[in-house]
Amino acid sequence: MSVIAVLALDGVPGPQLSAPGLAFATAARHHHPVAYEVRICAGPGFRSTGGPAPFGIDTPWGLEGLDDADTVLLPGHEGFRAVPPPGVVDALRGVVERGGRVGAVGTGTFTLAATGLLDGRRAATSRRHTRELARSYPRIDVDPEGSAVADGPFHSAAGVLGGVDLCLHLITQDHGEVVAIETERQLFLHLHAEAEDTGGTTSGAGPTSGAGREAAHSALADADREAAHGALAEAAYNAVTPPGSSLEPVTRWMEANLHRPLTLDDIAGRAGLGVRSLTRRFRAETGLTPLQYLLRTRLQSAQRLLERTDDPVERIAARTGLGTPANLRHHFQRSTGTSPTTYRTAFRAVVSGMTWPERPDGRP
CATH class of the missing domain: 1.10.10.60 (Homeodomain-like)
Incomplete structure (x- = not known):
C-alpha cells in the first residue's frame, strides 16, 4: 500500500486538504489492484485552514507522518512567501533522500522551492503566481500553463479543484492512464447531483x-x-x-x-x-x-x-x-x-x- 502524506501548514485551503483523500480513495475503491493510505499531517504552527469559513483539524500525525511516506503532498497555505516553518525543509529533503516523491499543489510550490530542491528543475504553480515564482526563484524553469509537471521526484501543478489534477497525474504514474481516466470519471459522477432523464x-x-x-x-x-x-x-x-x-x-x-x-x-x-x-x-x-x-x-x-x-x-x-x-x-x-x-x-x-x-x- 502506497502512503500519501498531505502536509497541512497554517492557512491551507480546505479543498486542498480534502481533494487528495477523495481522489486516491476513489482510485482504490473502483480499481482492484490500487491501494493508498492518505494521511493528513499537521505542520509546525498549524492552527486552521484558510478562509472563508476556516476550520481546524484533529490528526495524530505531525511531521513524523512524513518519515515513511512514499509521497508527500505540499498544498498551498497563507504564508507561502515566508521561510518554511522549522523542520519542514529537513523533512522534505529526507523524503527525497530515501527515494520518495514530493508533490506541490498551487502555491505549495513556493514552499518546495524555498528548500532549494527545485533549483535547475521545471515546476508549476497556480497561473496567477507563475511570474512571481519565476521572479522569486530564477533558477526554476516555471511552466506558464500550470499543467502537471514532473521533474525527477518532484511533481507540481496549478491545483485545479483543490489539487485533483496533481492527484490524477500521480495516479497515472502509479497505475497508468486507464485507471486515472476512470478515477476522474468517477469523481465527476460523485461531484454532480443526480438528475432525472429529460x-x-x-x-x-x-x-x-x-x-x-x-x-x-x-x-x-x-x-x-x-x-x-x-x-x-x-x-x-x-x-x-x-x-x-x-x-x-x-x-x-x-x-x-x-x-x-x-x-x-x-x-x-x-x-x-x-x-x-x-x-x-x-x-x-x-x-x-x-x-x-x-x-x-x-x-x-x-x-x-x-x-x-x-x-x-x-x-x-x-x-x-x-x-x-x-x-x-x-x-x-x-x-x-x-x-x-x-x-x-x-x-x-x-x-x-x-x-x-x-x-x-x-x-x-
Whole structure:
C-alpha cells in the first residue's frame, strides 16, 4: 500500500486538504489492484485552514507522518512567501533522500522551492503566481500553463479543484492512464447531483436479429443476473486489467468485440481456460467476474461515446453490445446513478476537456 502524506501548514485551503483523500480513495475503491493510505499531517504552527469559513483539524500525525511516506503532498497555505516553518525543509529533503516523491499543489510550490530542491528543475504553480515564482526563484524553469509537471521526484501543478489534477497525474504514474481516466470519471459522477432523464429516445433495435438477437439477450440476461448477485463487487470496481496481467489478451479482445453477443463460454474459449479457472483468475486480478467485467467494459465504452461523440443513444447501445436504448439506460442508471442523456449534458464538455484524447482505435 502506497502512503500519501498531505502536509497541512497554517492557512491551507480546505479543498486542498480534502481533494487528495477523495481522489486516491476513489482510485482504490473502483480499481482492484490500487491501494493508498492518505494521511493528513499537521505542520509546525498549524492552527486552521484558510478562509472563508476556516476550520481546524484533529490528526495524530505531525511531521513524523512524513518519515515513511512514499509521497508527500505540499498544498498551498497563507504564508507561502515566508521561510518554511522549522523542520519542514529537513523533512522534505529526507523524503527525497530515501527515494520518495514530493508533490506541490498551487502555491505549495513556493514552499518546495524555498528548500532549494527545485533549483535547475521545471515546476508549476497556480497561473496567477507563475511570474512571481519565476521572479522569486530564477533558477526554476516555471511552466506558464500550470499543467502537471514532473521533474525527477518532484511533481507540481496549478491545483485545479483543490489539487485533483496533481492527484490524477500521480495516479497515472502509479497505475497508468486507464485507471486515472476512470478515477476522474468517477469523481465527476460523485461531484454532480443526480438528475432525472429529460430527453433521449426509446426506440431502436439491437445490433443483431433472429437467433443472434436471442443470443445477445441471453448473454445480457446472464450478466444481469450475475450482477444482481454481485452488485457490491460491480459497484466497487471498474473494468481495468492490471499492467502485465495474463488476462490482458482476452480483455483486449473483449473490448474489441463489445458489439458481439459474448457469452461466458466465448470468453473462456478465447482465454484457453475452463470457466471456473477463468472466473477465479478474473476475480483475483480485477476484482470482478468475467461477465461483470464485460458489463463494466460496455458501460465504460458507453460513457466515452457519450462524452466524445454525437452518436444517438440507439447507436451507442448497439456499438457497446447493450442492445437497446432501454437496456443501456437500465444498466447506466444502475451503475452511475444517472441517465445517459443527463450524463452527456452534465459531463461531456468537462470530462472531454480534462482527460486524455481517445485513440483512433477507441481505447483511452
